[in-house]
Amino acid sequence: MNTKHTIPSDEDLTAFIDGELTAEEAARIKTLASENEGVAERLEFLSRASLSFEQAFAPLLAQAPREKLETMLAAIPAPESAKSGSPPAFATRRRFLGALAAALVAGIAIDRAVTGIGRGFSAKDENSEWRAVVADYISLYTRETLAGRVPAADVQAAQLGAVDEKLGLSLSPEAVSLPGIDFKRALLLQYDGKPLAQIAYLDPETGPMALCIVRSDAVPKAPDLESRKGMNIVFWSNGTHAFMLIGHAAADRMKAIADGVQVRVAA
Template sequence: MNRKYTIPSDEDLTAFIDGELTPEEAARIDAIVNEDESVAERLEFLARASLPFEQAFAPLLAEAPRAKLQTMLAAIPVQQSARSDPTPTFASRRRFLGALAASLVAGIAVDRAVIAIGIRKGFSAKDENSEWRAVVADYISLYTAETLAGPVPGREDQAAQLGPLDEKLGLSLSPEAVSLPGIDFKRALLLQYDGKALAQVAYLDPETGPMALCIVRSDAGPKAPDLESRKGMNVVYWSNATHAFMLIGYAAADRMMAIAKGVREGAA
């Protein structure tokens, strides 16, 4: 399809959402949104998500190559807001995202980053179960093998990382319960989604790369395992009476289903 316009970047769409564009630029993007369904869907997704990026990735930025980042940030144009605030919220966010991108290119691991994932709108149980998987997939897609590099924690360290997850989610996750055959346990994180605790156990599959098991409380009721594709990864998801689970990774669908079967017997 030949378009007579340039698709807006996520940066442009976020500036549109935050009211940081000139009236002419805002009108241009509004016209594109009305004409292009894919742009409208992306705008809706960005409008729903409110991610405190700077707090979440503070450990990563602390280790970043500052001289290189400063050079890259200096090249990022910052549009002044018409509001009285001398440092617009989006300007700060734009500078931070530039630093984050540079850090990821440099291969710096995101270690023990705690991300609070907030959604501005309420959802029914069905929509919520789909939405949290979409948000998690966006986050996991940032992982590389280098992100999860390093030695495999010993059993005691694994148990110590899993402990806070047990307390917040009302589960009993032993290292044995979340062990995946032939796949290395790397770390367990306690995140937050829509005001609820979200457990993430990250793994590194020597064959296909990053993999993660994520769990949230859910009152949607039991659901048999199902399969979907998100961000180039396969997702197996299911739920019991109290929790929703998802296993996400780059392994083939049949292998993911087989791995998830073992997880269900151990952790669910």
């Protein structure tokens, strides 16, 4: 297949920024960026992930009501993970994806500054705050973000195995498969010192979709529905983990898909 004009995924663009591509592939992306305004803008956005936090967000800080934000941020206690000084357990930046890192940091900072939520990852607030953060970065996904072939079953199993190790689950490609929707990748992220699994899919009808999971000691909760960032979210918990399925599909379809996942993951 001729890939000369294929729009690169965010992972490819991040690899280009990090100098991890072959000379031929790097030249292809450089050419696309010069010819395609959308690719150029996305490349510029992802490049911010390689800057310091102050450099990356300087344009936003310049426009922000600085005194008000500083007052609000000063009132937010630092999370225990930050006090301990322990580094986050991320893998390589390419694996984590610069786009997700930038979106996650921005989502947490903005959410806490505006809403005043900063009490850490507790059973009291995890059922709303973590979903808000996930919705922030999933809203940045496009079909191009998840372009490419569906990974082979053994690749899916390996990715899910890395998730299982941190979350104490036993996930299989069969358990997390969604009817008529392509599995794309399983990533292990981190939020407030807790491992957060994201299993990304591409629905031919409605675009990006994701199943996200975190450890949780909240009481078991039956599936419920909410909307964030123009997407529908079905969320539930089983006493050890909290789950959310997020996507652009209609609420009834999302609920039906989530019901299937809940049964298979619990089996």
